[in-house]
Amino acid sequence: MKKLLWPAISIVLIGVGIAGEVGVAPSLSAAALPFMILGGLILAFIALRPTFYRSGTSWPQTSNEAQPLRLRWIDYPKALICWLAGFSRTYVLEPGLYYTGDTHRPDAPTLVTANYHLSVFLVLRHLRKTNVRLLVIDTDGINVWCAAGKGAFGNRAIHAQLERYPREILTRTTWLTLILPKFGMAGVDIRELREHKIKPVVGPLYAKDLAGYLASPPYRDRTQDVVRFGLQMRAFTCLPGLVQFLGYGVLLILVLSGVHWLFGVSLPLGLLSLIAIIATGYPILFPVLPGVRFAVKGLSLATAISVLLAAAAALAWLPLGDAITAVLFTFATSIFFGLSYTGNSAVSAYTKVRKETAQFLVPSVLLYLASLAAFAVTEVLT
Amino acid sequence: MIALAPTACTGCTDCVKVCPHGVLAMRDKKAVLVAEDRCIECGACQLNCHDGAIEVTKGTGCLFIIIKEDILGRKPAEATCGCG
Numbered sequence: 001m002k003k004l005l006w007p008a009i010s011i012v013l014i015g016v017g018i019a020g021e022v023g024v025a026p027s028l029s030a031a032a033l034p035f036m037i038l039g040g041l042i043l044a045f046i047a048l049r050p051t052f053y054r055s056g057t058s059w060p061q062t063s064n065e066a067q068p069l070r071l072r073w074i075d076y077p078k079a080l081i082c083w084l085a086g087f088s089r090t091y092v093l094e095p096g097l098y099y100t101g102d103t104h105r106p107d108a109p110t111l112v113t114a115n116y117h118l119s120v121f122l123v124l125r126h127l128r129k130t131n132v133r134l135l136v137i138d139t140d141g142i143n144v145w146c147a148a149g150k151g152a153f154g155n156r157a158i159h160a161q162l163e164r165y166p167r168e169i170l171t172r173t174t175w176l177t178l179i180l181p182k183f184g185m186a187g188v189d190i191r192e193l194r195e196h197k198i199k200p201v202v203g204p205l206y207a208k209d210l211a212g213y214l215a216s217p218p219y220r221d222r223t224q225d226v227v228r229f230g231l232q233m234r235a236f237t238c239l240p241g242l243v244q245f246l247g248y249g250v251l252l253i254l255v256l257s258g259v260h261w262l263f264g265v266s267l268p269l270g271l272l273s274l275i276a277i278i279a280t281g282y283p284i285l286f287p288v289l290p291g292v293r294f295a296v297k298g299l300s301l302a303t304a305i306s307v308l309l310a311a312a313a314a315l316a317w318l319p320l321g322d323a324i325t326a327v328l329f330t331f332a333t334s335i336f337f338g339l340s341y342t343g344n345s346a347v348s349a350y351t352k353v354r355k356e357t358a359q360f361l362v363p364s365v366l367l368y369l370a371s372l373a374a375f376a377v378t379e380v381l382t
Numbered sequence: 383m384i385a386l387a388p389t390a391c392t393g394c395t396d397c398v399k400v401c402p403h404g405v406l407a408m409r410d411k412k413a414v415l416v417a418e419d420r421c422i423e424c425g426a427c428q429l430n431c432h433d434g435a436i437e438v439t440k441g442t443g444c445l446f447i448i449i450k451e452d453i454l455g456r457k458p459a460e461a462t463c464g465c466g
Binding site: 148149202221223224225227339342343346352353354357 | 383395396398399400402403404420421422423424425426429430432439440441442443444445446447448449452453
């Protein structure tokens with residue numbers, strides 16, 4: 001009954017809205033649209049409710065049989081939200097053994113993946129017409145790459161799921177072949193798996209290569225697969241970065257709105273445009289930006305944008321004070337974006353990023369403070 | 383940083399199979415470093431080298447993890463790295 005409360009409320013709201021709109025209840029006509037919108041929003045929230053997953057959650061593990069799995073329409077908006085939310089743990093899947101197609105076949109190839117919604121979604125989307133089994137392991141809702149780096153995608157999690165199922169469900173032969181994502185190998189000890197009569201196969205790096213790989217058994221290790229940080233992959237990281245940094249920008253504007261309301265200072269909304277240019281330009285131009293280190297590439301981008309800002313100031317399109325504020329803010333943001341992009345890429349090494357952080361994080365913060373000071377001085381003088 | 387001790391290598395090829403950046407290759411039945419600059423220190427090769435021939439300064443090359451763990455000294459739960 002409790003589960004039906006909110007859907008019932010939303011349906012009543014939508015019904016009342018429709019009644020007001022079509023003239024059945026004329027007294028409600030003015031409120032018809034807000035009623036329908038509110039009802040629709042409640043329904044959307046029920047359907048797409050994030051899990052707000054926390055580490056250490058215990059799954060009920062109700063079944064020791066493989067479960068069917070197929071993409072539903074609701075998985076598409078969920079995948080979109082996962083992506084826009086910066087690959088955060090918005091939606092997770094219960095760990096276990098799943099199969100695609102109509103029936104469970106123990107001889108179907110078995111792929112291992114994380115219980116992060118977007119990981120499972122991408123695998124299924126590329127294997128629509130293929131009968132496979134998915135061993136979804138408990139990585140606390142984190143994607144394969146990040147979970148492997150922290151040890152959550154690894155032998156322990158694989159064994160924990162395999163132990164739930166009778167051997168005859170897992171395989172009809174002595175050995176169980178598991179196709180592992182190459183991105184997850186930082187957490188998987190393949191020799192230890194062999195000791196448990198598991199034949200680990202290092203599969204493709206990217207989900208889009210899975211269909212071709214599975215089409216030609218026997219399955220061999222994809223030794224030749226290497227990370228390609230090309231335009232497509234960088235574009236994939238572009239929108240989440242933009243959303244993340246525009247979020248920071250909107251927070252800043254909200255804080256300044258308070259100051260604006262108290263003291264009447266102007267609102268620097270143009271900073272949002274600068275953030276958007278940096279967050280879009282950096283990933284797209286990444287390979288051609290001068291510099292090897294991420295922060296240096298940020299400096300290069302900031303220099304190019306600052307030249308344009310200086311030209312705008314010289315042509316009197318932009319007041320000098322605003323131009324100085326914008327240049328300082330551009331350098332601060334571009335360096336910080338470069339540093340933060342280390343986490344979005346699969347080409348950053350720990351010791352190098354650590355060194356970069358030590359060298360560039362404090363200057364970035366100081367540049368933010370300088371831009372704030374320049375903004376305050378400009379406001380006082382004008 | 384990655385370091386390889388060729389004398390300890392028994393030529394099992396596991397390190398070459400698991401490296402996502404093609405840092406290692408087999409030469410004369412021994413693993414060798416062929417693209418050290420491409421190493422991202424994920425530690426896959428070290429984990430899968432049971433001969434102790436590979437040593438890696440393993441870590442996560444991500445600003446937010448470095449701020450959380452190295453600067454603020456927080457030790458997050460094993461799996462929690464702050465992202466999805």
